[in-house]
Structures are given as C-alpha cells and as structure tokens.
Amino acid sequence: MKKGLLTVAAVAALALVAGTNTPVVAADKTLKIELISKGETHQFWQAVKLGAETQAKKMNATIHFQGPATETMIDKQMEMLDAAIALKPDAIGYAALGTTQSVSHLQAANKAGIPVYMFDTAASCPGGVPALGPKSDCALGVAYTDSTGAGQLAADKMAALIGNAGKVLMVGHSQTNQTGIDRANGFINRIKAKYPRIKVTAVYSEGGDALKAQDLVAAALVSTPDLRGVYGTNEGVAIGAGQAFKAAGIRNGKIKLIGFDSGQQQIANIKSGLQTGAITQSPMGIGAKTVEALVNYVRSGTVPKNLIDTGFYYYDKKNIANPEIAGNLYN
Amino acid sequence: MPTAQLLALTGVSKEFPGVKALNNVHFDLNEGEVHAIVGENGAGKSTLMKILSGIYKKDAGDITYKGKSVSIPSPLEAQKLGISIIHQELNLMPHLTVAENIFIGREDRRPGGIFLDNTKLNEAATTLLKELELNLDPTAIVGELTIAKQQMVEIAKAVSYRGSVIIMDEPTSSLTPAETDALFKIIRTLKASGKGVIYISHRLEELAKITDRITVLRDGEYVKTLDTAGTQISEVISLMVGRTVEQDQRPTNRNIGNEIVLEVQGLSDMHLLKDVSFNLRQGEILGFAGLMGAGRTELARAIIGADPKTAGKIILRGKELKIHQPSDAVDAGIGYLSEDRKRFGLMLTQNVTFNIILSSIPRFANKLGFLKMKSADGIARDSIAQLRVRTPSERQYIKNLSGGNQQKVVIAKWLTRNCDVLIFDEPTRGIDVGAKDEIYQLLTKLSNEGKSIIMISSELPEVLRLSDRIAVMCNGRLTGVIDNKDANQEVIIELATKFSDDLTTVN
Amino acid sequence: MSDAVKAATQSEGGSKVSAFIRREIGRVTALASLVVIFVFFTIMRPVFASWANVSGGILMSTTVIGLMAIGVTFVIITGGIDLSVGTALALVSVIVGKTVMAMHLNVWGGILVGLIVGTVLGSINGILITVLKLPPFIATLATMKAAQGLALITSDLKPVLFTGGVKGWDSIAQGRFIPNFPNGVLILAVAAVIASIILNKTVLGRYTFAIGSNAEATRLSGVKVNRWLIAVYALCGTFVGLAAVVMTSRLGSAQPDLGLGYELEAIAAVIIGGTSLLGGKGTISGTIIGALIMSVLINGLRILELQQEWQYVVVGAVILLAVYGDNVRRRRAGEV
Numbered sequence A: 001m002k003k004g005l006l007t008v009a010a011v012a013a014l015a016l017v018a019g020t021n022t023p024v025v026a027a028d029k030t031l032k033i034e035l036i037s038k039g040e041t042h043q044f045w046q047a048v049k050l051g052a053e054t055q056a057k058k059m060n061a062t063i064h065f066q067g068p069a070t071e072t073m074i075d076k077q078m079e080m081l082d083a084a085i086a087l088k089p090d091a092i093g094y095a096a097l098g099t100t101q102s103v104s105h106l107q108a109a110n111k112a113g114i115p116v117y118m119f120d121t122a123a124s125c126p127g128g129v130p131a132l133g134p135k136s137d138c139a140l141g142v143a144y145t146d147s148t149g150a151g152q153l154a155a156d157k158m159a160a161l162i163g164n165a166g167k168v169l170m171v172g173h174s175q176t177n178q179t180g181i182d183r184a185n186g187f188i189n190r191i192k193a194k195y196p197r198i199k200v201t202a203v204y205s206e207g208g209d210a211l212k213a214q215d216l217v218a219a220a221l222v223s224t225p226d227l228r229g230v231y232g233t234n235e236g237v238a239i240g241a242g243q244a245f246k247a248a249g250i251r252n253g254k255i256k257l258i259g260f261d262s263g264q265q266q267i268a269n270i271k272s273g274l275q276t277g278a279i280t281q282s283p284m285g286i287g288a289k290t291v292e293a294l295v296n297y298v299r300s301g302t303v304p305k306n307l308i309d310t311g312f313y314y315y316d317k318k319n320i321a322n323p324e325i326a327g328n329l330y331n
Numbered sequence B: 001m002p003t004a005q006l007l008a009l010t011g012v013s014k015e016f017p018g019v020k021a022l023n024n025v026h027f028d029l030n031e032g033e034v035h036a037i038v039g040e041n042g043a044g045k046s047t048l049m050k051i052l053s054g055i056y057k058k059d060a061g062d063i064t065y066k067g068k069s070v071s072i073p074s075p076l077e078a079q080k081l082g083i084s085i086i087h088q089e090l091n092l093m094p095h096l097t098v099a100e101n102i103f104i105g106r107e108d109r110r111p112g113g114i115f116l117d118n119t120k121l122n123e124a125a126t127t128l129l130k131e132l133e134l135n136l137d138p139t140a141i142v143g144e145l146t147i148a149k150q151q152m153v154e155i156a157k158a159v160s161y162r163g164s165v166i167i168m169d170e171p172t173s174s175l176t177p178a179e180t181d182a183l184f185k186i187i188r189t190l191k192a193s194g195k196g197v198i199y200i201s202h203r204l205e206e207l208a209k210i211t212d213r214i215t216v217l218r219d220g221e222y223v224k225t226l227d228t229a230g231t232q233i234s235e236v237i238s239l240m241v242g243r244t245v246e247q248d249q250r251p252t253n254r255n256i257g258n259e260i261v262l263e264v265q266g267l268s269d270m271h272l273l274k275d276v277s278f279n280l281r282q283g284e285i286l287g288f289a290g291l292m293g294a295g296r297t298e299l300a301r302a303i304i305g306a307d308p309k310t311a312g313k314i315i316l317r318g319k320e321l322k323i324h325q326p327s328d329a330v331d332a333g334i335g336y337l338s339e340d341r342k343r344f345g346l347m348l349t350q351n352v353t354f355n356i357i358l359s360s361i362p363r364f365a366n367k368l369g370f371l372k373m374k375s376a377d378g379i380a381r382d383s384i385a386q387l388r389v390r391t392p393s394e395r396q397y398i399k400n401l402s403g404g405n406q407q408k409v410v411i412a413k414w415l416t417r418n419c420d421v422l423i424f425d426e427p428t429r430g431i432d433v434g435a436k437d438e439i440y441q442l443l444t445k446l447s448n449e450g451k452s453i454i455m456i457s458s459e460l461p462e463v464l465r466l467s468d469r470i471a472v473m474c475n476g477r478l479t480g481v482i483d484n485k486d487a488n489q490e491v492i493i494e495l496a497t498k499f500s501d502d503l504t505t506v507n
Numbered sequence C: 001m002s003d004a005v006k007a008a009t010q011s012e013g014g015s016k017v018s019a020f021i022r023r024e025i026g027r028v029t030a031l032a033s034l035v036v037i038f039v040f041f042t043i044m045r046p047v048f049a050s051w052a053n054v055s056g057g058i059l060m061s062t063t064v065i066g067l068m069a070i071g072v073t074f075v076i077i078t079g080g081i082d083l084s085v086g087t088a089l090a091l092v093s094v095i096v097g098k099t100v101m102a103m104h105l106n107v108w109g110g111i112l113v114g115l116i117v118g119t120v121l122g123s124i125n126g127i128l129i130t131v132l133k134l135p136p137f138i139a140t141l142a143t144m145k146a147a148q149g150l151a152l153i154t155s156d157l158k159p160v161l162f163t164g165g166v167k168g169w170d171s172i173a174q175g176r177f178i179p180n181f182p183n184g185v186l187i188l189a190v191a192a193v194i195a196s197i198i199l200n201k202t203v204l205g206r207y208t209f210a211i212g213s214n215a216e217a218t219r220l221s222g223v224k225v226n227r228w229l230i231a232v233y234a235l236c237g238t239f240v241g242l243a244a245v246v247m248t249s250r251l252g253s254a255q256p257d258l259g260l261g262y263e264l265e266a267i268a269a270v271i272i273g274g275t276s277l278l279g280g281k282g283t284i285s286g287t288i289i290g291a292l293i294m295s296v297l298i299n300g301l302r303i304l305e306l307q308q309e310w311q312y313v314v315v316g317a318v319i320l321l322a323v324y325g326d327n328v329r330r331r332r333a334g335e336v
Helices: A002-018 A043-058 A074-086 A102-111 A147-161 A178-194 A210-223 A235-248 A264-272 A283-300 B045-052 B075-081 B098-102 B118-131 B147-160 B177-192 B204-210 B233-241 B296-303 B326-331 B352-364 B373-387 B403-416 B433-448 B460-466 B489-496 C016-023 C025-044 C051-077 C085-103 C107-130 C136-155 C169-174 C183-201 C203-213 C215-220 C225-251 C262-272 C284-303 C308-332
Strands: A031-036 A061-066 A091-094 A116-119 A142-144 A166-172 A198-204 A227-232 A256-260 A277-281 A307-309 A312-316 B005-016 B019-030 B034-038 B060-065 B068-070 B083-086 B165-169 B196-200 B213-218 B221-227 B260-268 B276-281 B285-290 B311-316 B334-337 B421-425 B452-456 B469-474 B477-483
Touching: A031 A043, A031 A074, A031 A283, A043 A061, A043 A283, A061 A283, A074 A091, A074 A102, A091 A102, A091 A283, A102 A116, A116 A283, A142 A283, A147 A178, A147 A227, A147 A256, A147 A277, A147 A312, A166 A178, A166 A210, A166 A235, A178 A198, A198 A210, A210 A227, A210 A235, A210 C051, A210 C225, A210 C284, A227 A235, A235 A256, A235 A264, A235 C051, A235 C169, A235 C225, A256 A264, A264 A277, A277 A283, B005 B045, B019 B034, B019 B045, B019 B196, B034 B045, B034 B204, B045 B083, B045 B165, B045 B196, B075 B083, B083 B147, B098 B118, B098 B147, B118 B147, B147 B165, B147 B177, B177 B196, B177 B204, B204 B233, B213 B233, B221 B233, B233 B433, B260 B296, B260 B452, B276 B452, B276 B477, B285 B296, B285 B433, B285 B460, B285 B489, B296 B334, B296 B421, B296 B452, B326 B334, B326 C215, B334 B403, B352 B373, B352 B403, B352 C203, B373 B403, B403 B433, B433 B452, B433 B460, B460 B489, B469 B489, B477 B489, C016 C025, C025 C284, C025 C308, C051 C085, C051 C183, C051 C203, C051 C225, C051 C262, C051 C284, C085 C107, C085 C136, C085 C225, C085 C262, C107 C136, C107 C169, C107 C225, C169 C183, C169 C225, C183 C203, C183 C225, C183 C284, C203 C215, C203 C225, C215 C225, C262 C284, C262 C308, C284 C308
Parallel strands: A031 A061, A031 A091, A091 A116, A116 A142, A142 A307, A166 A198, A166 A227, A227 A256, A256 A277, B019 B221, B034 B196, B034 B213, B083 B165, B165 B196, B285 B452, B285 B469, B334 B421, B421 B452
Antiparallel strands: A277 A312, B005 B019, B005 B060, B060 B068, B213 B221, B260 B276, B260 B311, B469 B477
C-alpha cells in the first residue's frame, strides 16, 4: 500500500522534473539503454553484458555496453558516462568506478531526464542506498550480490557436506573491504546460529593472497588433524587452500573445500575433485536485473526496489555445466 | 687573575675489552687557564675527553669540579655542570641560522609555549656574540659560513651554556693561519673571563702561543705536566714519543730522473681551478703548498677524474690520457691518497687485506671471478712487512689501526696496484709526530725507487723537508714553482697569498 | 661458511671459540633465538616439530621470501634498498606464465625466462640508481609501482594457470628430488650456498662489501662502482626471478595481485639476520636464519591457534628486538 503511494508520487515527481519526457513509453518502441561498466574485456563483465543483452532482447530493447580498459581509469569512465548522457538514451545503467566523482555526472543525467540504475557497485549518492529511488537526483537503485547471503549459503552447503558437525576453517580475503567482511561474517554467523556442533575458526589472508592462504591452510592441517572443511572467500584464497591440500596429499573430498567466484584454476580443481565446490555470484543476473528494472520503469513507470539482490549460486562438479551456472563462470 | 682550581682528575682509569685506554691519569685545570693535553694517537686524549663530557664512564678515579666530587654519567649532566666540548667534527645543523644553532633545544617561546620567539632568540645571540667579540650575523645560515666561522658558532654555543670548562678538540685542524689567530683571540677573551679551556692539538707550535700548561699522555699513561713558559717543543715531542725527533730538515741525496712522467696543461674546472700547468719528473717529489681553499685538493681530484674538468690536458709519458672517471686514472697508474682517509681512502669496517687489494681485485681473481684469497693475504703480508705496518695480522680491521698505519695501508693499496704516480693529499694529517717521521722516510724511499710523487701539504716544514720542487697555489691558480734550494717559509707564503686580495678571511 | 671478509680479529688472548662467538655474535644470537623459539613451540605442541610441518609448513613457507631476501641482502650490503622486489615477483611470475603458455616452453625454459626477466627488472633498478643518480629508495619505489601496474596489465587481472599446460611445473617446488625433502626447499638451500659463495669468494661479492663500506673510496680506488652496482641490483633481480618461479610452482598459477608487502618481509628477514642497513656488513646465512625466524613464528603461532592479529604484533616485536640487540652489541664493541 505504502509502496503504491510512493510509486504514484514518484511518477508525478519525475514527470515534473523531466517535463515532456514521461517515463511511460509505448511497448512497441525499442528502448535504447547505455550501460557503463567498470570494465569490458574481463570475463566477469562479459557475463554481465551477456545477461543484459539476453534480457534486453526479451523486452524489446537494445543495449550499448562499454567500460574502460582497467579499473583505475576513472577519468575515462567519466568521459564515457558524459558521452552516454549526450546521446539521450532512454535509460542508463552504471557501475561506479569513481564512487564520488560520478555523483555529479549522475545528477546531470537525471536533470536531462534520463533514469539511471546502478549495478555491481553503487556511487556515493547523497543519503546512500536507502535514499535511492525516484526522488533521488542520483539514481533509482542498485543491483548487486548480497554477500552476506552468499556467505550464509556457503555455510549451509558446508554443514550439509560434513554432516552438521566438526571443525571448519574460514579463510577470509579481507578484514577491511565490505564484500570480504560480509562473505566471512555471513558464513561465521550462520554456522554459530544454526549449526552448534560445528566449530569455526577464522583466519585472513589479507588481499586474497594465495600464497599466504596456502601457508595458513597448511598450518591449520597440522594444528587441526580433525579438520572437516575449509571455506575461502575469494578466488585467491580458494586457490591457495587447494594448493595446500595438494601439497599435503588431501584429495577426493577428504576435507571439504568451498571457494568463491570461479576462474580457470578453481574450476579445474572442482573438476578434479581437489575442491568440493564454490559460490558464484551471478554476473548475468546483474546485467539482466539492471535492464529489467530500467525497461519496466521507462515503459510502465514501475519503480524498482532501490536494492536488488542479483543472486548467487552454489556449484560443484555435478552442476558446473548447467546453463544457469556455466554462464556465470569465467576462466 | 684568579687561580682557583676548576677541575681535578686523579687516578682516572678506563679499560676497553683487551685495551687499557687510560691508566691512573692525573689532570687539573684552573680558572682562566688554557691547559693543553698532547699525545700521539692512542695516547688516551679522546678517551679522557669522552669521560669528561659524559660519553664514557670511568672505571676508577675521582673527578673534582669546583671543589666537589662529581660523577658525569651523561653528556647532559656534563652540560649541567658547565663542561662543554667542541668536537673536531663540528656538530651544527647546516640549514639553521647561527642563532638557532646556538640555542638549539633552549629556544625562546612566545607566551603559550608553542610558537618560537625569533626576535628574542636573535637578540640573545647578538648579545652573546658581542660579548665574545665575534663578527657573526645571528640570522646567517650556518651551512653557508666558512669552517672557521662555523667553529665560532660552536664556541658561542659552548659559552652560551655559561659553563666554566670548555674543551676544544683539534680546533685549528682546518683553519688558515689568519683564522687560527682569530681563534686565539677568542680563547684569550674566554681566559680573561675566568673560563678554563682544555686544548687538544697535534700542532705543537701552537702550544707556545696559547697555552699555560701542557700535560703529556703516552699509551694511556700520564707522563708529565709542564709549564708552557720555558718549555721547548722538542722536549714535549720527546716526552710524547719517548725519543727525540729532528725538525727543519731538507731533502738530501736526491736522485731525480730527467724524464717528465706527468704533464698537466691548462687545467680548469667549473668552480675554482684556472689554467693550471705543471710537470712531474721521474723520481721527484713535487710539493703543493697553499692556503686552505687554494684549490690543491680540487686539482688532484680533477687530475684523477673524480670531479669534472672544463679544460686542460693530462699527458702521461708523452701520451695524452682520456680521464673521465677515477678508474681511468688508476688504469694509467695514477693513485690518489685523499686528505680525508676515512671518507675517501679506507674501508674502516673491513680488514687490512681487503683494503690493500681493493684497487687490484681483478689481479686476485681467476677467470670465473673467484678471489684467490691466499695470494691476496700473501701480498698483504708482504706489504705489511715492507711498509712496517703495525698490525697483529692482515685480517685486522682498519678501524683498530692508528692513523699512521692506516696511511701505510692506503700507500700499500697503490703500490699493490703498481701505480708509479702517487698524489698524496696531506699525507700526515691526523698522524702522530712519531709516525709522521716514518711516513716522510717512506715517501723519500718511494721516490728514490722511481715513483713520482705529488704531495699536497699545509704544513710548510713538511713541504720544505720532502719536496724537490714546490708548487704554490692561490685561489685556483698556480702562482709559482720553486726549487727547494730557493724556498723558505716566507717565499712560499708570499706566493700563497698572491692575487688573494679577494680571499675571505675571518673578521 | 669460511668467511674471508670478516675473518679473525685475533684479539688478545681468548680462545678461538670465544673469538668466533664475539665476532659472529649477531648470527649466533639470531641462531640461538631461532632454536629457542623452535623448542618453545615444540614443547607447547609437539606436532609443530613433525617433519610434515617442518618441511611442508615452515620450510616451504620460507622459500619465496627467503629467495627474495637473499637477493635483497646483496643490495642492502651495498648500502642500498630494493622496494620493488615484491611487485617484481608478481610481474615476473605473470610474464613467465604468459610466455610458457604462449610458447609451449618446458620447465627448464620457464625457469630460464624467470631468471632472465628478473635479472632485467633488477638491472633497470641499477640503471636508474647509477645513471640517473636516483636514491635507491625513490628509484625502487617508482619501479615498485610500475611493476605492480604492469603485472595487472599483462595478466588482464586474471591468474595465469600452469597446470596441464606445462608438465612438471608443480614439481619445481613440490616435487621430491631427495625423498621427503621438497624441491622448493632444496632450491632455497642451493641458492643460499651459491649466494654465499658469490658474496664471499668472488669479485662481485668483494665489490658489494666495498661499495657498502665506502662507495666514494671504492670509486677513487679505480673501481667502476656504477657498473658493479647495476650488477648487484641485477643479481637481486635474478633471485627474485627464481622466487617467482618457485612461487608459481607452489600455486600452480601466477597471481598478478600478489607480492605487494613481500619486499618488507624480505627486508625484515635480512635485518633480523644481522645485515646492517648502513651497508658494508652482512651474511647470507644470517638472512636465511632471519627468514626462518619469521616463518617459524608465523607457523608456530598458527599451530598454537593464537588469534591471527597477534602474529603481526609478535613479528613486529621480533624485528625491534633484533635491531635493538644488534645496536647494543655494536655499542659495546665500540663500533658506534
């Protein structure tokens, strides 16, 4: 009920601001959407692009997807954003590289009557994520992976794999980066809350350093002979843990190993049985959800949630080839 | 003049692992007195000074200061008592002003205690400098002053603590004669105000001019205290070395070849050297005299390629050398022995062999680059025997050798490299009187064996004693080359001050 | 190790043993500390001393930092510093990975590429320091950042996987040429012996000490100091190249975003081992002891399951203690 009211108010507000450019557009018109990403060539972004393209085709829209060569080229991304605004597309999707620099550019897009939805990483809009929406002069919302939820999924999978009891090691990749903290704490807190017979120890390999992770896991294998499982919160940590298993001769799932994301080595380790499985985000989902939110808003004025969880999956040897998984994995 | 006793040391001893640095030493100092401590290197002078200034703790003995028995556990305590030391190497902050240096750590602050009060600071400095009759600008940057003026800043700083005892360690070692006279004037001012000065110097001829009493130390032992009036320098020397040393000699029985070995034509550099030309014959010792800053060291460094030259040719045995870096000169057989051995000549933390073979390492290596240490140690032992280096072995660390023996190691380095042109820059600086004689004999011997030697020296008796010819420099120019038989101190000083009206002098 | 350079002082009296201890007090205390720490952990948890942990845990975790520290020892003895070794490690490993995969090189070819690339990167540091006359701290700070960027660019931000592509790449570090003794540790041991021979028995080693003792006196003695300094930095790079090869073998891949901060661990190992940051003094055996002290501490604290943050504090304290102890010793010996 409340939501409905908000929607009406939002449409009215936007109509006022945007003048002639009403958010409601006929269904037979092909919408043009500019997607400005943090990168282009990396497989993660290719997957985002694929998800966006697929979704756009379904909804009679076209996308133009671009991003700078490296994630340090903030200025370049700002140029891309300005150029996209100048093209007067029907909507813009944006993954923030310069989280503060981009705010004024996004405000310019809004002034020009172009709705913006953010994906993967939010810009530092005034008021933060809670203030996003039609009233915001910055963006409607942001679509990204719920890292805490992903950590919880890893905990549930781990518990199931080891029969809800025993010692597990959580190897985090950062104690300062929010994604790292969420992936770690999601796991730890879920174990503590739901699986009292599992004892979890937490260590961190700062920056996802694979070599340090290897040393940490090697020491844990000695200090905890009855270790049942290891959870690594990013690709580097998972690789290091796998190599420690290899060096210690632990194979065929004797100790379970759940990693995060994908990459060539992790996928190879899962296929060979060295690693049990991993959580992957859904880059395709990120692309698809962003396009869906924008198209619905432009066509029918449906205000999207200011925060969309784009989903995550657990994968292992068995489901690694399934289309909804495979499309989200990168080498 | 009051003659109350300021300071008295009785039976002071200090031992380092394996070495008795001081054994039962006595010393006393009265108000308004300049009391010299002399002795060869290793006699214990610096250890005594370090005990007085709180750097070392004595093992035994008593120190009485103004009639009270005291202990001096730290430099800060020494300062509180009123004992200040001016080290040979000045301890000033080159980027700060004169006033800031004098009052470092005791700066005047504005009310509130956060901001500095520079006006007050400069006023205090002005008053102090006036009191000492020092012609210094309190706001001048210390790094831009001459060494002599920097030393005056040190003295002003020492006096500013309002202490009664000022220790001066080799204060004239880098001063010109005029600057030395100015320093003596300041010391007399200090004397007149009742302060006691402990004066340490290798330059014995200065003692007669400035000191009241002289205490001689030898090998850590107290030898004797003499009243300066009525004491001959030769007596002091014989007490120091335990034997008599001859003074004022000239070269005899010289055997100089006709061949011109080294010829320098029109050498100039960016800052000082202007069109310097001279030649050096086989077996000759060519002395270079001049005031501090006349350009003699600069000339040596330009010849060997240590500093760039802007014009000039260097011709060795009729062939022009292309010298861009020191290794070019060394390859041609020209070796340079710096005035500052510790900075430019030696590896103090390495052993004798290491230092002797440093210039000739490729000779002691096989094709794969492995060192033949046995042969290196053998050569080092030969050099030690040949040059009579006093060291327990070729593996002794250089820092444990006396100045004279260190100098012999540097000479051995160049002899091992087969250099036949040797440029000695102040060959006896910081070397005891006894060892000086040995270095003189060595230089003469080397030249008699056919080595050609350039010897830069600021000590005129040394120049006159060794040089076959004497080249005199002033302000970057060569002002004359004279045969030894035509030379005396007056002639040299005249040449050394030629065109020197624009030279900066103290006061 | 017969140590020509720092050999017998032959001070008055004193037996050979006490003379040796006095001379080598730095390394003797470091070694003694290592033994004490080892015994402590063993008593606390005997499994710590099991060969599986010693070889697979402690020694293996010393290989990469240890090899880098050997190279850095040479640089520090010249009185210089190399801050770029950490990110150079990443850059070399990425280049090795890319080259090996693209050119289908075998293990030996890959090792050679690693050594060459490492040496080239090292000589760039040497050239910047000598030809452009930049202070080593600044020059290598610049190359540290540059190498970091280049590692990310060449790798396209992705790890480079070796397994499958190159037969036996894993065995470089993880194989067992000697039964029960990982090759990575063997490589470290052999590299340490070779480095020690270079440092103490060759012309390059002699000039390394000479430059660190007094660079200007060395130049005035007719030594082409610049040329030898470049050689020292290049040699440091060679060891970093070897470290990169061992690391990729341990990980089965090259990780572009890893290595920043490793330079400080390598420098810490060198300093704990008694090498003076002022130059002119240092040993390879000391460096190895220093690296072992750090990995024993880190591994031991993990085995005791002490909260991880305390590791950093303990390692920091050990560095302080080591340097302070060295200062006290030198002051007593009258070196300061």
